[in-house]
Amino acid sequence: MTSPYTYAVKLSGGLLLAAVLSSCTLFPSSLGGPDTPRSLAERMERHTQVLQKTIGPRNSRQPKSMEAAAKYIENNFSDMGYAVTLQPVTSGNSKKEAAIYNIVVYKPGLFSDNQSIVVGANYDSDERFNNGSGAAVLMETARDLRDIATNHNIYFVAYANGAQSAGQSGPSGAGVHAKMLSGLIGASNILGMINLEPQKTAVPGEGEQTKEAEPQTPVLFLTTPRGQEFAAQCAAPFAKSWEQPPSTLHRKTAAINSNDRHYAVLDIPTLSCKCEYSVTDSRTKNYVQALTDMIHQVADNDVSKTDKQPDAAQKPKQP
Numbered sequence: 548m549t550s551p552y553t554y555a556v557k558l559s560g561g562l563l564l565a566a567v568l569s570s571c572t573l574f575p576s577s578l579g580g581p582d583t584p585r586s587l588a589e590r591m592e593r594h595t596q597v598l599q600k601t602i603g604p605r606n607s608r609q610p611k612s613m614e615a616a617a618k619y620i621e622n623n624f625s626d627m628g629y630a631v632t633l634q635p636v637t638s639g640n641s642k643k644e645a646a647i648y649n650i651v652v653y654k655p656g657l658f659s660d661n662q663s664i665v666v667g668a669n670y671d672s673d674e675r676f677n678n679g680s681g682a683a684v685l686m687e688t689a690r691d692l693r694d695i696a697t698n699h700n701i702y703f704v705a706y707a708n709g710a711q712s713a714g715q716s717g718p719s720g721a722g723v724h725a726k727m728l729s730g731l732i733g734a735s736n737i738l739g740m741i742n743l744e745p746q747k748t749a750v751p752g753e754g755e756q757t758k759e760a761e762p763q764t765p766v767l768f769l770t771t772p773r774g775q776e777f778a779a780q781c782a783a784p785f786a787k788s789w790e791q792p793p794s795t796l797h798r799k800t801a802a803i804n805s806n807d808r809h810y811a812v813l814d815i816p817t818l819s820c821k822c823e824y825s826v827t828d829s830r831t832k833n834y835v836q837a838l839t840d841m842i843h844q845v846a847d848n849d850v851s852k853t854d855k856q857p858d859a860a861q862k863p864k865q866p
Contacts, residue, residue: 587835591683591826594623598670598679605671606708607637607717610645613707616670616679620650620705623686627693629654629703634727636707636720647671649720650705652689656698656846661732663700664846667721667806668743669709680746680826684835688743691839697846699738702728709806721806729813739777739845740810740817743838747825766793766834769807769819771800777816777845784844788837793820 584590597619598605605612621631634649650670656662666688668681682705689703706720721742729737766789770778778795786792800811807817820838824830 587687587832588827588829590687591680591831591835594683594686595679595826598672598682606673607647607671610647613647613671614645616682617648617650617705617707620670620682620686624650624652624689624703627690629689629693634720634724636718636723647707647720649707649724651724652703654689654692654697654701654703656700657696658698661700661736662738663702663728663732663736664738664842665702665704665724665728665740665810666743666842667702667704667706667709667724667740669720669745669806670705671707671709671720678745678747678826681743683826684743684746684838687835688838688842691835692842695843697843699846699848701842701846706806719806719809722809725809725813725815729815734813734815737810737813737815738848739774739781740807740815741781741842741845742805742807742817742819744805744819744821746822746831764794765823765830766837767821767823768793768795769803769805769821770795770797771803771811771817772797773800773811773814774816774818778818780845780848781818781841785837785841788840789833 584593598616602612602615602619603609605616607613617633621633624631629652632651632653634651636647636649638646666685668685670679670682672679685703685705692701702724704720704724706724708717708720725740766785768778768782775797782793782795800808803811803817803819805819807819811817822831822834824834
């Protein structure tokens with residue numbers, strides 16, 4: 548049976564675009580298969596190089612670049628064995644602009660309920676900051692979690708229109724996803740949203756100086772009063788892998804200006820993760836591993852394995 552989520556995407560033309568993009572050879576591939584770099588550092592550098600330099604600035608004013616980036620991310624998820632859905636963010640205008648899409652991966656949990664975690668990052672860029680490192684971390688945590696079973700469902704979402712400049716019109720990809728998913732499974736079933744902020748990419752050029760990240764604050768967690776409990780759940784497994792607790796800053800919902808704000812206004816607990824190290828820093832490997840452990844643990848919370856067993860007759864509902 549076609550799920551409501553898939554049906555909505557079909558109606559809005561997402562699957563049609565997926566077929567079109569799959570037949571194109573104009574855009575960078577995932578560089579997957581035997582050519583995929585083995586080390587995390589090499590893959591992170593590859594992702595950011597392709598998104599930042601090969602493709603370049605990506606937003607609604609550069610629809611070809613948006614399509615290229617979407618295709619690249621879609622191919623990477625597909626190479627990992629995930630099914631990918633393209634969720635329309637804008638329908639496009641034949642005279643002015645093309646449609647743009649969120650790239651959504653659904654990883655079902657062990658139990659047939661709707662309780663879910665959302666993990667998201669931008670894949671578009673504004674004019675100042677377009678390195679794609681948030682999307683790179685998203686892909687690599689999804690890769691690490693591919694074969695790890697969790698009690699609850701996980702949605703990995705690469706957002707379009709998430710890096711909008713102030714005053715730029717158009718819907719946010721995070722807003723579109725938050726509204727659709729909460730409408731289909733209920734906001735109370737979204738246990739938390741984890742937003743992956745971009746990292747630095749540049750190694751300083753000749754004569755340039757970079758400020759060393761302070762040992763006490765290499766990673767910052769940002770949350771709202773509503774998300775304090777969720778942030779604490781995330782901090783515990785993260786600190787165990789990272790070998791130090793992250794600093795946590797609480798903000799009012801009105802002060803949020805990232806993807807997480809669209810979930811927070813629906814009273815969904817949120818957490819935004821910022822890392823001061825560049826993607827080429829050796830400590831990024833530890834950061835991605837800590838995020839993987841964190842996502843794994845929070846997607847296992849609140850289910851008693853002794854009291855509740857997977858129902859073999861029912862598959863988890865896929866919105």
